[in-house]
Amino acid sequence: MIAQDTRLGIGLMVAVTLVFSAQDAISRHLAGEYNVLMVVMVRYWFFAAFVIAVAARRPGGLRRAAATRQPWVQVARGLLLAAEVCVMVLAFVVLGLAATHAVFAAYPLLVAALSGPVLGERVGWRRWMAIAAGFVGIVIILQPGGAALQPAALIPLAAALGFALYSLLTRYAAREDSAAVSFFWTGTTGAVAMTAVGLWFWQPMAPADWGWMALLCCTGAFGHWLLIRAYEVAEASAIQPFAYLQLVWASGLGLLLFGETLSPTLVLGASIVVSAGLFTLWRTRKVADG
Structure with missing residues (x-):
């Protein structure tokens, strides 16, 4: 049993x-030069290798990691995440990092809104109010003159919906399978699916970009390892609010590396979305604690 340490988890x-x-910044650079499907495919190859290596080192090895009573749920999870990653990377190229993450920040609100019809969970009026406020923030971001044009902003919104459904299926799968089993299926299913699609869009890469691709794969594996460690040492409800910092860092990289700008409507809308999301997380935790 690993000792709990909330400060370390944060x-x-x-x-x-x-x-x-x-990783997002590198993805934007590579997807701006090469086909998105190819970039995501190579990224998934390394991710699958990492998942298999982690599973092989755990008690029971690969056989235990692959043992599931609900293979179709696990396959659906893997396919959803692979599709979401492709859509998200496309959004980086079309909209930029800041605007994409501002819209994508709505995914916890979508999780809360869909948890009732998908999982049969009860969502109280306070969380419904937070969900409504969050979508007011999305409307503000989508206003003409903002950093995200209305049609293009549907791309990260689709990614947010895909990730919300993936998250709900992950919670559903957790009723029967361990996190290690779900992690294994996520990586392997995604790699198989992306290979079947991505090989048709293969493009020769410049030597320097292979270096960036290697760094992309390493950041992906390292990020997932850190995430696993974070959830091992602290409760998810205690550390999940800090995931919103990715919006801050990604926006900063967009400004510094890609010359992006932050319009007042984007900042205001993102602030509302994040505030609503934090309230939803807090309220969910309070209801769970009784």
């Missing part, structure tokens, strides 16, 4: 947001 989650923000 520090690890902050590190996770930094590493994943760097």
Whole structure:
């Protein structure tokens, strides 16, 4: 049993947001030069290798990691996440890091809104009010003149919906399977699916970009390792609010590396979305604690 340390868990989650923000910036660079499906495919190859290596070192090895009573649920999870990653990377290229993450920040609100019809959970009026406020923030972000044009902003919104459904399926799968089993299926299913699609869009890469691709794969594996450690040492409800720091770091990288700008409507809308999301997380934890 690993000792619980909330302060360490928070520090690890902050590190996770930094590493994943760097991964997003590299993804934007590579997807701006090469086909998105190819970039995500190579990224998934390394991710699957990392997942298999982690599973092989655990008690029971690969056989235990692959043992599930609900393979179709696990396959659906893996496919949803792979599709969400592709849509998210496309959004980085079309909208930029800041605007994409501002819209994507709505995914906890979508999780709360869909938890009733998908999982049969009860959502009280306070959380419904927070969900409504969050979508007011999304409307503010989508206003003409903001950093995200209305049609293009549907791309990260689709990614947020995909990730919300993936999160709900993960919670559903957790009723029967361990986190290690779900993690194994996430990586392997995604790698198989992306290979089947991505190989058709293969493009020769410049030597320097292979270096960036290697760094992308390393940041992905390192970020997931940090995330696993964070959830091992602290409760998810205690550290999850700090995941919103990824919006801050990604926006900063967008400003510094890609010349992006933060319009007043984007900042205001993102602030409302994040505040609503934090309230939803707090309220969910309070209801769970009784």
